[in-house]
Amino acid sequence: MFVLWGLLHMGLGVSMVIDGFAGGTAGELEAESLMFFICATVLGAQAVAVALAMNRINSRLGYWLNITVLGVVDVAFLFVLVIPGHVDLIGGTSGPVIWLAASVCATVALRREPVSA
Template sequence: MYQLSLGVEAGMVQGRLQQDAWHLLFAALGAMAVAPMNWRNSRRAYWINLILVSVVDIGFIALIVLPGYMPTRLAGLPGPLLWLAARVCSSWAQWTVPASRRGLTKLA
């Protein structure tokens, strides 16, 4: 996103693209900061990542992929498919692991 902004004339459009790059950077850093808690099957980390990553990915799908600004087959589908797979797998893990086993630092 930042690279894209450098190819645009200085002004409001460039500033908005750079602001979008800033938001994506910190959304990604936030998701990565919470990720280690997911290995311990933390319910709090589950909800933080579910909301944060879903908001970003739904925006990408609705505003970039669906209108056709990005080719759907090669570039547009892998991200949303991985997001969907992650949502399914993390939800399955969150709701099938007994409460007594949550918080363990080692995988059995």
């Protein structure tokens, strides 16, 4: 599930970064938007890497990395962009819903299986 979260954010981020570079950054708002999508791409890649390298083997460090980092990103996204209405509700809540499902699955897996450091 964390891989799915990462792929969602990487796909969105890369497509928007390509559009941003193609259109240029005429002003501060465009530059900030481009920076946001670069960050989304990097965080998506981090989510995939941590999931494949650490969550797959029930690493506590991997668990806390994806739970906290991605959780903070999604909560901030909800409060800054979704709740004020800058992003549509359905599209804006897809990432947090996937994060919530991934967090539940990772918590269940961590409680049931042997844990690595």
